[in-house]
Each structure stands twice: as C-alpha cells, then as structure tokens.
Amino acid sequence: MTDTRFGGSSAGLMQRLRPTRIGVADLREVADAVLPALATPRLRVDMVQRTGAGSVVVVEEDERQVRIGLHELADDMTRAGVAPTTEGISAALASWVAHRPVPDAAAATAGIAVLDWVDNTRTSVGWRVVVRRGELALPWLPSSAADPAEVHRTRSAANGRAHDVALDLRVEGPVALWSHADLSVLATAALVDPERMLRRITAAGLSMPDMHVVVTPHRPVACAGQAIAARLAGETTEASVTLPWQDLADLPWI
Amino acid sequence: MPEHPPPPRGAAGGYGIAARSGRARLSALPAGGAGSENLVPYWLTSGHRTELALAVRTALTGRVMHPVAAIHLQDVLTELHVAAARDAVWPASAARVRLATGWGEDVLPVRLSAAELASVLAMPGLPSGVRGLLDDRDGE
Numbered sequence: 532m533t534d535t536r537f538g539g540s541s542a543g544l545m546q547r548l549r550p551t552r553i554g555v556a557d558l559r560e561v562a563d564a565v566l567p568a569l570a571t572p573r574l575r576v577d578m579v580q581r582t583g584a585g586s587v588v589v590v591e592e593d594e595r596q597v598r599i600g601l602h603e604l605a606d607d608m609t610r611a612g613v614a615p616t617t618e619g620i621s622a623a624l625a626s627w628v629a630h631r632p633v634p635d636a637a638a639a640t641a642g643i644a645v646l647d648w649v650d651n652t653r654t655s656v657g658w659r660v661v662v663r664r665g666e667l668a669l670p671w672l673p674s675s676a677a678d679p680a681e682v683h684r685t686r687s688a689a690n691g692r693a694h695d696v697a698l699d700l701r702v703e704g705p706v707a708l709w710s711h712a713d714l715s716v717l718a719t720a721a722l723v724d725p726e727r728m729l730r731r732i733t734a735a736g737l738s739m740p741d742m743h744v745v746v747t748p749h750r751p752v753a754c755a756g757q758a759i760a761a762r763l764a765g766e767t768t769e770a771s772v773t774l775p776w777q778d779l780a781d782l783p784w785i
Numbered sequence: 786m787p788e789h790p791p792p793p794r795g796a797a798g799g800y801g802i803a804a805r806s807g808r809a810r811l812s813a814l815p816a817g818g819a820g821s822e823n824l825v826p827y828w829l830t831s832g833h834r835t836e837l838a839l840a841v842r843t844a845l846t847g848r849v850m851h852p853v854a855a856i857h858l859q860d861v862l863t864e865l866h867v868a869a870a871r872d873a874v875w876p877a878s879a880a881r882v883r884l885a886t887g888w889g890e891d892v893l894p895v896r897l898s899a900a901e902l903a904s905v906l907a908m909p910g911l912p913s914g915v916r917g918l919l920d921d922r923d924g925e
Contacts, residue, residue: 599843624877702871704866708873751874764895766824769875 538626551615553608555601559586561620562601563586570630576628582670593634594674630669633662635681638671642689643696647748649785653770655669656746657785660689661716668716670785686784696720700731705759707739709731710751718752727753744779747771825902827919828882830832834895836846836912837905838865844908861897868895 559578566576566588566752575591579603586601599607604627613623642660649655660671673682698721701708707710709728711717721728721780722744732754743760745753747770757775764771839881841858844850850858872879872893883892897905897919904918905911 703870703873705863708870710873710891745874747874753870753874754868759863759867762824762864763871763874767871767875770877771874778870 534607536627536630537608537611537623551609553605553613553615553620555585555605557615557617558601558612558620558624558699561624562588565621565624566628566759569625570740574631589659589681590628590631592631593636594676595632595634597631599717618630627663629667632764633664633669633671635671635674635677637662639681639685642671642685642692642724643668643717643720644686644693645716645723645748646746646769646782647785648714649783652733654772655693656748656772656782658686658690659785663714666713668714677761690723693720694727700735702732702735705737705739705755706752706763707737707754707755715749715751718750719746719748722746722752722776722779724777729776742776743773744776745771745773799849822898824896824898826896827896827917828888828892829915830889831891831893833915833918834865834868834893837895837915838862840911840915841905841906843910854904854907856896857901858908861901861905864895864897864901869895 562578566578570576573592575589577589579587579589581587584600587598588601608620608623611623613619623756626775638660641662643663644658645661645668646656647659647661649657662671672687673685677685685743696711696717698709698711698718701710707728709718709721712721725742725744727744729739732742739754739756741757742754743757744756745760745764751771753760754776755763760773764773841861845855879892879894882888882894883890902919906916911919922924
C-alpha cells in the first residue's frame with residue numbers, strides 16, 4: 532500500500548520506481564533545521580540521541596507519543612520515494628509530523644463525523660471522527676485512557692459539526708453528487724442528516740422517494756433511486772457501499 | 786471546443802485484457818451482483834453523447850414506439866447521466882484508459898445492454914457518427 536505519510540507529490544514517477552536512498556546524515560541535518568519550527572506549546576517535536584544507539588525522533592502531543600529511529604524513518608522515506616533533496620526531505624518530514632495521531636482533546640473540540648472503511652477489505656463502512664489539520668483530515672482513534680462517556684460525547688459533538696460542513700451539490704440527471712471543495716473525505720459528512728440532503732435534492736428539482744446512497748470514502752457521494760444507484764455502482768471495479776438512506780444511522784462507529 | 790478524434794470502433798474498457806487476448810475489443814463484464822445485465826462500455830466524446838441524447842429524446846417524442854423500446858431508450862438517457870456521475874465519483878479508471886489511448890478528457894464509457902443498444906440502433910434519426918461507434922461491434 533502506498534505510504535501517504537510523507538505527502539504524495541514529493542517525488543516523480545522515476546523516483547518512486549527507482550528510489551534513491553535517503554541518507555541518515557542528510558535526514559539528521561534536515562531534522563535539526565525543520566523540527567524546532569514545527570513545535571507548538573502542545574506539540575513537542577524532538578530528536579533524541581540514545582546512548583549506544585542511533586537518534587530517535589519523538590513527537591508528543593497530549594497523551595499521544597510517536598517515537599521512531601532515524602534509520603527507520605530514513606528507510607520509510609526511501610521506500611515512499613521521497614526526493615533525496617533538502618527540500619524533498621523537509622517536506623516529507625513536515626508531512627510525517629502532520630500525520631501524527633489525533634489526541635482525544637483535539638477530537639473532542641474539533642472532530643467531524645464522516646464515513647470511512649471499517650477495515651482494509653473495503654467492503655463495509657462506518658462512522659469515524661476526523662480532525663482537520665491544515666490540508667489533511669486525520670482519523671481519531673480513542674486513546675486507552677478515554678472513558679466510554681467521553682468517547683460518546685466526542686462522537687456526538689463530531690456528528691453535530693458534520694451538519695455544518697458545506698458541501699457542493701451537483702445534479703447529474705437522476706443522480707445527486709455531493710463533494711467537498713478542499714477535503715474529499717468530508718463529502719460523507721452530509722450523511723449524518725440524510726433527510727436534509729433529500730430536502731436539498733428536492734429543492735434542486737429532483738424527486739428521489741427511495742434514495743440510496745453510494746459511498747466510497749474519500750470520494751464524492753452519489754444519491755439516486757435504488758435501480759439507478761445499482762447501475763452506477765455495479766458497473767465499476769471501484770469499491771463502494773450502496774445502502775438506503777434509512778440505514779445510515781445504524782452504521783457502527785469505527 | 787477542441788475536436789477529439791473519435792475512439793476506434795469497438796474500443797472498450799478493460800483494455801489490458803483486450804491486449805492480452807489479442808482481440809480488437811472486448812465486452813467488459815459488469816461488477817454487479819448475480820443477475821445483473823451485461824453492460825458493454827462504448828467510449829463516446831461529449832459531442833457524441835449530446836448527439837445520442839438528442840436523438841433519443843427526439844425518438845421518444847416524435848413517433849409511436851413499442852413501450853419496451855421506449856423503456857430501453859429511457860434507460861439510455863439515464864445511462865448518459867450515470868456515466869458522467871460514475872466518472873465524477875471514480876475518475877481514475879476512465880482516466881487510465883484515456884491516458885493509454887490518448888483520448889480527450891471528455892471521452893467517457895457509456896455502458897449499454899444489448900437491448901438498449903438494439904433500441905438505439907433501431908432509431909432512424911441516429912447520427913451516422915454515433916451509429917458508427919455503436920454499430921458492428923462484433924466485426925467478426
């Protein structure tokens with residue numbers, strides 16, 4: 532699977548096919564320059580020298596901590612095809628820090644409910660809390676310290692915020708398409724209130740008494756009558772889930 | 786609007802399979818569940834899709850037609866929209882074919898059943914350019 536933690540556009544095709552090794556010394560030099568600027572009052576980003584071992588990059592935010600050896604990070608960057616330049620490594624390092632886990636507090640204050648794949652088989656979807664971080668929307672997994680009531684509150688609040696996500700509606704004949712201008716993963720946020728979607732669809736001049744939704748997480752959402760939804764989703768090899776809008780509320784939380 | 790060369794007659798999706806089999810074209814099997822009808826992709830430019838839609842609408846309003854043929858033609862109109870919606874949700878697969886073939890950005894696979902195709906070809910008002918892309922797909 533493609534490693535997206537280092538940003539997708541850092542390297543050209545040839546670099547991804549025949550990656551040039553990222554040297555530990557080069558990574559250390561870039562890390563020394565880049566990491567301090569990424570720190571915030573809540574976010575600690577450090578490089579720690581271990582006695583008798585290589586350096587470790589440590590990222591800490593609230594209860595979350597990520598530690599990775601500099602050698603391992605360099606290898607991961609090589610495999611991901613990061614361009615072996617100062618600019619390429621800098622961008623990859625910043626992207627890697629931006630992909631750090633989402634703390635409970637961030638999810639509680641800024642989480643948004645969306646639909647995502649339940650697992651890697653991409654056969655079923657469930658509700659997930661994501662948090663916007665710059666140009667990214669990152670998934671939240673409750674920490675082991677979070678109690679059930681706290682998790683419930685965070686999910687409920689994320690559900691509420693999903694109502695406020697502004698989406699574009701495009702009507703393509705009998706199909707209504709919903710998309711988000713910046714972050715494709717947010718296209719499914721509207722599904723927290725399918726009846727409101729139906730009202731907008733009706734206002735746009737489309738009658739859809741048996742609305743089914745065709746969901747591929749991170750892609751626009753399509754709404755259509757049952758037969759048309761089946762025709763839409765049945766003629767592609769792309770993974771998707773089609774379900775009547777009434778079933779959306781019963782999907783599990785991931 | 787730039788004019789794109791029409792896709793070769795009978796060109797279809799799943800080109801990798803076509804290349805392996807050595808056939809000039811193939812019929813892409815639907816990914817739908819059991820019992821779903823076999824729909825075959827026809828790669829049409831935006832202009833050809835507009836011509837096809839206009840011809841179908843004219844046929845539906847202009848003359849007495851067998852009700853079953855009318856249903857098939859309605860389904861063709863639906864498919865023209867669904868093809869665009871499919872490309873909006875999952876653009877990658879058609880984009881790969883366009884990249885491999887050099888076709889223009891507006892070329893999309895329109896997937897028709899045999900009955901829908903037959904109803905379209907039975908329309909006397911079907912423009913010859915579109916007819917040429919849809920007809921004689923077997924060529925064997």
